[in-house]
Amino acid sequence: EPLFSAIPMAPRDPILGITESFNADQNPEKINLGVGVYYDDNGKVPLLKCVQQAETMMLEKAAPHTYLPIDGLPAFNTAVQKMVFGEGCRGFDEKRIMTVQALGGTGALRIGADFISRFSASSHIWISNPSWENHRALFEADGFTVHTYPYYDGETRSINFNGMIAELKSMPSGSTVLLHACCHNPTGLDLSDGQWDEVIAVISERSLIPFLDMAYQGFAQSLEADGRIIRRFADNCPYLLVSNSYSKSFSLYGERIGAFSFVARSADEATRALSQVKRVIRTNYSNPSRHGAEIVTTVLSSPELYTMWDNELSDMRSRIRQMREKLAQDLSALREDLDFSYIITQNGLFSYSGLNKKQVEQLRDEHSIYAVDTGRICVAALNSGNIGRVVKAIAQVL
Numbered sequence: 001e002p003l004f005s006a007i008p009m010a011p012r013d014p015i016l017g018i019t020e021s022f023n024a025d026q027n028p029e030k031i032n033l034g035v036g037v038y039y040d041d042n043g044k045v046p047l048l049k050c051v052q053q054a055e056t057m058m059l060e061k062a063a064p065h066t067y068l069p070i071d072g073l074p075a076f077n078t079a080v081q082k083m084v085f086g087e088g089c090r091g092f093d094e095k096r097i098m099t100v101q102a103l104g105g106t107g108a109l110r111i112g113a114d115f116i117s118r119f120s121a122s123s124h125i126w127i128s129n130p131s132w133e134n135h136r137a138l139f140e141a142d143g144f145t146v147h148t149y150p151y152y153d154g155e156t157r158s159i160n161f162n163g164m165i166a167e168l169k170s171m172p173s174g175s176t177v178l179l180h181a182c183c184h185n186p187t188g189l190d191l192s193d194g195q196w197d198e199v200i201a202v203i204s205e206r207s208l209i210p211f212l213d214m215a216y217q218g219f220a221q222s223l224e225a226d227g228r229i230i231r232r233f234a235d236n237c238p239y240l241l242v243s244n245s246y247s248k249s250f251s252l253y254g255e256r257i258g259a260f261s262f263v264a265r266s267a268d269e270a271t272r273a274l275s276q277v278k279r280v281i282r283t284n285y286s287n288p289s290r291h292g293a294e295i296v297t298t299v300l301s302s303p304e305l306y307t308m309w310d311n312e313l314s315d316m317r318s319r320i321r322q323m324r325e326k327l328a329q330d331l332s333a334l335r336e337d338l339d340f341s342y343i344i345t346q347n348g349l350f351s352y353s354g355l356n357k358k359q360v361e362q363l364r365d366e367h368s369i370y371a372v373d374t375g376r377i378c379v380a381a382l383n384s385g386n387i388g389r390v391v392k393a394i395a396q397v398l
């Protein structure tokens with residue numbers, strides 16, 4: 001039989017599918033809230049000033065495009081580790097933490113999944129219900145059985161924390177648990193400090209392996225505050241896996257830049273594990289690309305550019321917050337019968353708007369406004385020019 005003749009069509013990616021329909025829409029007033037990208041108030045993906053300056057500096061150096069080491073740019077890995085784990089994390093001095101450059105957050109998850117699938121006695125992983133739509137497929141591709149733990153309670157529009165803890169307590173030891181470090185995608189709901197304490201206690205009691213996915217550091221409270229959770233896990237669990245991404249926080253989507261880190265119990269364990277992580281990389285893509293890593297390293301290692309970045313990130317965060325407040329306020333004005341306060345308590349780029357599939361279809365068909373079927377809308381795609389139309393349309397379909 002010819003090689004490709006029996007290949008079935010793969011299902012369409014739900015998010016990228018929305019963009020395809022959006023692009024085909026002829027309405028000049030169309031609005032895409034289905035994306036996972038930060039837009040500025042002019043509806044443009046920003047080029048951060050700190051990035052532009054770093055690139056100017058890089059261009060002036062006119063350096064050749066040599067290969068990077070398998071695990072990436074050493075200065076990048078060191079700078080990222082400090083940022084993700086916070087200065088003075090105990091694991092640093094004990095040389096138990098290793099960080100490797102990755103192709104965005106997805107690439108970091110892929111390295112982590114490949115690595116643990118080879119060395120963990122358990123092939124079971126739990127992700128939140130719901131979670132980023134690629135988590136399940138990504139781990140299944142490595143032979144994991146993917147389970148879910150309760151997370152979102154649609155009735156109260158809050159976290160089903162008791163359900164989550166009960167599920168954690170039922171997992172066999174050695175299982176991996178994927179957690180969103182902040183700005184949970186898609187719900188925008190994050191655990192409180194006290195709830196994290198309980199989660200950490202159960203995870204260490206039951207010898208589960210925590211895998212923290214941090215795609216949005218800096219979008220909840222601040223770089224420092226959002227990163228603190230990583231440090232708390234690192235200080236309290238013998239093992240920890242972390243993926244982090246600079247796609248959103250540096251607006252470097254297409255550069256595919258992020259990192260995978262892990263914490264082991266000893267320097268010796270960490271060294272052996274790193275040698276295997278490098279094999280994973282070597283057999284996948286040999287070594288990562290340079291440009292994004294050099295931009296991030298240039299910014300993180302210059303106090304002046306770092307401050308500039310911190311301010312630009314803080315501006316992005318404030319703009320999203322303003323949009324949340326306006327969305328909630330203006331919706332409340334049109335629909336006094338409904339409570340929209342949940343929009344304000346959510347963090348990050350997204351809001352779980354409470355729209356059902358039918359209402360999302362209505363938004364699309366009657367208003368050319370595109371959202372994800374689950375009702376997830378990207379608040380970071382709202383701006384002073386389009387929010388009025390969005391509010392009216394949502395108030396109408398609800």
Ligand code: PMP
Binds near residue numbers: 036104105185213
């Ligand atoms: N994890 C989560 C929770 C995400 O929302 C995303 C996508 N924004 C990623 C990982 C992947 O990030 P990247 O685009 O850097 O691969």
